[in-house]
Amino acid sequence: MREVANTLDLSARLEAWAGGDASRAEVATTVAVLARACGEIAALVAKGPLAGALGASRGADNGGGDEQKELDVLCDTTIREALKAAPVAALASEEADQAIGLDPEGTLLVAVDPLDGSSNIDTDVSVGTIFSIRPRIAGIDPVSDEAFMRPGREQLAAGYVVYGPHVAMVLTLGDGVDLFVLDPDRRKFFLVEAGLKVPEEAREFAINMSNYRHWDDRVRAYVDDMIAGRDGPRSVDFNMRWIASMVAEAHRIFVRGGIYLYPGDDRKGYASGRLRLVYEAAPIGFLMEQSGGRASDGKTAVLDLTPEKLHQRVPLIFGSRAKVERVERYLESGWGRSERSPLFSNRGLLTA
Ligand code: ZN
DSSP, X not given: OOOOOTTOBHHHHHHHHHTTOHHHHHHHHHHHHHHHHHHHHHHHHHHGGGGOSTTSEEEEEXXXXXXXXXXXXXXXXXXXXXXXXXXXXXXXXTTOSSOEEOOTTOOEEEEEEEEETGGGGGGTOOEEEEEEEEEOOTTSXXXXXXXXXXXXXXXXXXXXXXXXXXXXXXXXXXXXXXXXXXXXXXXXXXXXXXXXXXXXXXXXXXXXGGGGGGSOHHHHHHHHHHHTGGGSXXXXXXXEEOOSOHHHHHHHHHHHOOEEEEOOOSSTTOTTOSEEIIIIIHHHHHHHHHTTEEEESSSSBGGGOOOSSTTOEEOEEEEEHHHHHHHHHHHHSOTTTTTOOGGGSSOOTXXX
């Protein structure tokens, strides 16, 4: 049973962290403002169809190239408006082609995915907001794509809010990971667990199996070996999970462990998978590393990747460190070699 310390709210936690440090205070203010915006989004999401035809498509694509829904736009606007009260020079969002200027004097940059998994909204499955706070870099126009094309290692804070049966925020200020839960009555986030660690042992993996035929052989080999279960080279049975809502998958992994994969595949436009480096992979990577886990593109830690485009996609694998490193070993080896017994070198499973 985890220790519940629900007397400490987010603002008290942020205040304690900032102490008298002016730069920390700016990050703290920005986190607080984002948390408030997420509280509003939570209320909106909770209304479901009562809030109107929010799941309706706008018939347009967002900056990230995904179909845009009314609700995506509303969440984006909520965050953008809220950030006017924070020392933020510019905002990059999945919902906007280019960075948007806010406070010209601001020292920080924020990147967000306002509503991750929004295609699930009609089915009442968990969706989420992901955010990344970075320093404004001297000599680079903050209201430019370049300002955000920096390694995730530079992030000062990152987190997500998952709108599920309860609303949870998982946050790092670069000093471990904390789990907060929104009390809808008091309209505040309360600390539930400090120093969150990704559980190391879990026999769960999350991947979109319907793309099996599009994967590289080495990804197939890795998945085949898990599906072979007790009879395979891993000698244990695994369970598969697939929510198709990345934040919800990440949250399950923080709570219960496991691994998530969205590899690149051979479909047109999917060579680098479908997730975005700047506002999805980088913040998740920061959270993972701060909780003892790992997030990589199959080779390099996502925090060490420098984006070449604002909306760049990246293959993404995250979860417990040992599990991600295992995938990396499969990927670096020639197909069929890594940890494979001769028995399994002839792949029959799931192949037509
Ligand atoms: Zn997303």
